[in-house]
Amino acid sequence: MDKRYDHKLYEEKIYSLWEKSGAFTPKIDPKKKPYTIVLPPPNASGRMHTGNVLMIAIEDLLIRWKRMQGFSTLWIPGTDHAGFETQITFERTLKEKGKSRFDFDRNTLYKKIEEFVLENKGLIEEQIRNMGASVDWSRYKFTLDPDVIETVVNTFEKLHKDGLVYRDNYMVNYCPICGTTFADLEVKHKERKDPLYFLKYGPFSLATVRPETKFGDTAVAVHPDDKRYKQYIGKEIEVEGLLSKFKLTVIADTFVDPKFGTGVVKVTPAHDKNDYEAGLRHNLEIKPVIGLDGKLNENAGKYAGLAVTAARKIIVEDLRKKGLLEKIDENYIHTVAVCYKGGHDIEPTILPNWFVKVKKLKEPAHNAVKEGVVKIYPKWQESKYHRWMESMQDWPISRQVVWGIRIPAWYDINDNKNLLITFLNNKKETVSGEIGKLSEKYSFEEIEKGLQTLIAPQSAKYVIAAHKPKGEFLQETDTFDTWFSSGQWPLVTLGYPNSKDYKYFYPTDVLETAWEILRLWVSRMIMFGIYLTGKPPFKDVYLHGIVRALDGKKMSKSLGNVINPEEYQEEFGTDALRMGLISGTANGKDFNFPRDKVISFRNFANKVWNIGRFLSIVLEKEGYKKYDDLLSYSKDMESKLKQEDKDLVKKFDQLTKDVNTCLGKYRFSDAAEVIYHFMWDDLASNYLENNKNRVDKDVTLSVFRHVYFNSLKLLHPFMPFITEAIWQELKNQRKYPEQLLISSSWPENM
RNA sequence: GGAGUCGUGGCUCAGCGGUAGAGCGUCGCAUUCACAUUGCGAAGGCCGAUGGUUCGAAUCCAUCCGACUCCACCA
Numbered sequence: 010m011d012k013r014y015d016h017k018l019y020e021e022k023i024y025s026l027w028e029k030s031g032a033f034t035p036k037i038d039p040k041k042k043p044y045t046i047v048l049p050p051p052n053a054s055g056r057m058h059t060g061n062v063l064m065i066a067i068e069d070l071l072i073r074w075k076r077m078q079g080f081s082t083l084w085i086p087g088t089d090h091a092g093f094e095t096q097i098t099f100e101r102t103l104k105e106k107g108k109s110r111f112d113f114d115r116n117t118l119y120k121k122i123e124e125f126v127l128e129n130k131g132l133i134e135e136q137i138r139n140m141g142a143s144v145d146w147s148r149y150k151f152t153l154d155p156d157v158i159e160t161v162v163n164t165f166e167k168l169h170k171d172g173l174v175y176r177d178n179y180m181v182n183y184c185p186i187c188g189t190t191f192a193d194l195e196v197k198h199k200e201r202k203d204p205l206y207f208l209k210y211g212p213f214s215l216a217t218v219r220p221e222t223k224f225g226d227t228a229v230a231v232h233p234d235d236k237r238y239k240q241y242i243g244k245e246i247e248v249e250g251l252l253s254k255f256k257l258t259v260i261a262d263t264f265v266d267p268k269f270g271t272g273v274v275k276v277t278p279a280h281d282k283n284d285y286e287a288g289l290r291h292n293l294e295i296k297p298v299i300g301l302d303g304k305l306n307e308n309a310g311k312y313a314g315l316a317v318t319a320a321r322k323i324i325v326e327d328l329r330k331k332g333l334l335e336k337i338d339e340n341y342i343h344t345v346a347v348c349y350k351g352g353h354d355i356e357p358t359i360l361p362n363w364f365v366k367v368k369k370l371k372e373p374a375h376n377a378v379k380e381g382v383v384k385i386y387p388k389w390q391e392s393k394y395h396r397w398m399e400s401m402q403d404w405p406i407s408r409q410v411v412w413g414i415r416i417p418a419w420y421d422i423n424d425n426k427n428l429l430i431t432f433l434n435n436k437k438e439t440v441s442g443e444i445g446k447l448s449e450k451y452s453f454e455e456i457e458k459g460l461q462t463l464i465a466p467q468s469a470k471y472v473i474a475a476h477k478p479k480g481e482f483l484q485e486t487d488t489f490d491t492w493f494s495s496g497q498w499p500l501v502t503l504g505y506p507n508s509k510d511y512k513y514f515y516p517t518d519v520l521e522t523a524w525e526i527l528r529l530w531v532s533r534m535i536m537f538g539i540y541l542t543g544k545p546p547f548k549d550v551y552l553h554g555i556v557r558a559l560d561g562k563k564m565s566k567s568l569g570n571v572i573n574p575e576e577y578q579e580e581f582g583t584d585a586l587r588m589g590l591i592s593g594t595a596n597g598k599d600f601n602f603p604r605d606k607v608i609s610f611r612n613f614a615n616k617v618w619n620i621g622r623f624l625s626i627v628l629e630k631e632g633y634k635k636y637d638d639l640l641s642y643s644k645d646m647e648s649k650l651k652q653e654d655k656d657l658v659k660k661f662d663q664l665t666k667d668v669n670t671c672l673g674k675y676r677f678s679d680a681a682e683v684i685y686h687f688m689w690d691d692l693a694s695n696y697l698e699n700n701k702n703r704v705d706k707d708v709t710l711s712v713f714r715h716v717y718f719n720s721l722k723l724l725h726p727f728m729p730f731i732t733e734a735i736w737q738e739l740k741n742q743r744k745y746p747e748q749l750l751i752s753s754s755w756p757e758n759m
Numbered sequence: 760g761g762a763g764u765c766g767u768g769g770c771u772c773a774g775c776g777g778u779a780g781a782g783c784g785u786c787g788c789a790u791u792c793a794c795a796u797u798g799c800g801a802a803g804g805c806c807g808a809u810g811g812u813u814c815g816a817a818u819c820c821a822u823c824c825g826a827c828u829c830c831a832c833c834a
Contacts, residue, residue: 010793012793013794013796014794014796205834215834217834218834219834264760264831266760266833266834269833269834270833273834274833274834275834276834281834283831283832283833284834286831343833344832389764392763393762393763396762525828554764555828557827557828559771561827562828563827563828581796592772592773592782593771593772595772595773595774596773598764598765599764599827599828600771600772601771601772603771603772603782604771604783605771605782605783606771606772606782606783608782608783608796609781609782609783609796610782611796612794612796612797614796615794615796615797616793616794616797618793618794619793619794619796619797620793620794621793622793623794624793625793626793627793678772678773679773682773682781682782685781685782686781693793693794694798697793698798701792
């Protein structure tokens, strides 16, 4: 053995040793208990980040521990297509080539993104390997694998049959100039100076930047505690308008800031997110005044057909003439939402979206945690779950992205003449409009082939089917929210509903992930799990903290503080990185990247290595070349043992108990610490130093060898590479030289 | 604006009702000993502030100050 442990010489070889041995793939054995973890799939849009690395370290630790304890352990790897995020990343590469998503029809774009993702997927798989993850590669899944899509589509069909799916208006970020919707992620907030108009509104005066939305007002709101307006709450007021007099109800809502402007707000549910939500709370009518073309619609009377900015000027002028404009604040600075693509103003608009009724799904999911059928660790995260469950509204599951699983709804174009479509014709020109008119000019085939987007009015007739029905049907162009499909991840990875895997391994044991996605992901998995199988998909949820940068802030490209875990892996070894990260997160709280700890565990690795080196040198020197040459440790040696031998064995016994207890409670860093101190202080500094010159060499070496090998077992789930490396180096000193440490059995209490 | 987490030695953190702990760093000493990715030793903290509960508080409660994070972003 070399003087120092060099991780670069061992890690790759050892991983392939494990993989070839078949240790990663469990046997379905009814006599054994299963222990299952499904890896939260990293996004295939880029390399893994530090958080993913921590996740792998923790899950591999649990899996190796249980595997050594004799469970039939399964850890399923996978990657996620990550809808929006991937599509945005891909579009950046398109932009570099001077192109955009609008240059392609839907199917072509999908294929291009798919090629892009295939490259990234490979990178992530390699990283998972480099981390030493003992995942079962034979069960690897990607969220867009055909069988995954099939299950997700089936679930949607079932939801539909059960009456839990509906279409309804939903507020989206719509850009009238680009003619498409944008995700919140794609919307930029810009500070800008705009005139703030003070309008006379019946008995009130109120401030607005957008007088042109006046025709969509369906209420006026004040703060419930505002004494000035208390008498009006719940009453109808009459307002002099540009078109005619109209009546509005005064509502009270805390979203109104009494200090802003006059403390009175006009409520336009169709074109403002805040107002939209207030509208839902107060059951207000939604009255759109701006169409998808960015022009005022028929609700604006004589102003119909004018574009928003042009309309504003004319309307302000007319208000002034009528004496309804009280004053203008020209220096008002506020933030406006603009689209990332062209910087155009976003027009919050309501469009029909697909929804899942959540009530029936969330109640059992809520109860499962309340009743402890699913336990959340650390406990203090549980309140977040309950608060979310209590406030959860119906779930909008449709996304206006190409990269995802397309919603299996079909529109017969002959029954839905008013479908709004955008497509590329055979000359690659963008054409948009109502299908009724367009199909007079273009064949169905040409439209279908070049289709980019389709917007069906809420009244549209549709069929839900996995495959295209006979006739002139166009499929919905919206895709499922990523969380709709990944919410079924434990089921799809196990081959629900009929596979052997599903029957044996479901429900899984623990779901380990970042607390950030408790709401987005964990809650959905519990909902779907119970809905489809009657059982929650896992028994425990362990939520780890977020790894922040060295400066204590969240890592971000713009701050330039992103830590590339691979640099640490390269310099200090995978084991040190894993152990450092694990001991950084004591109780699931966020923590700064523990650079010092990574270094300290690199040092520890070397210590562990040198204990082994010492052992092998001494055994060689004393002539104990093979396992059988030396007295092997056993219970009936008791009479020969000295007090220090007994103490060491006793301490090791306690260590085993402590490690089991800590791991059972997901207290990983506590477990790491006790092993660290046992091996360094008790075993190396004390026992080894104090017993170097004993006369009864056979006894002390026997005790030492025994305790050391068993310590390696306890350490293996934390630092798999170095422990296996030593295990192999000391082959001849083991009873079963061919056995790998990964497949060896966990120490029993002695 | 709403919510959450955290303020403990120079740094990063553990402890969460009963005499202040770890790693790293610092300082001093040691060295052909398995290991300098080492050994031995030392210095260094009225546990953010102020009140309260208690026989007793870093640990529980309240208020304040500060840091970080998520969500909603202003008519």
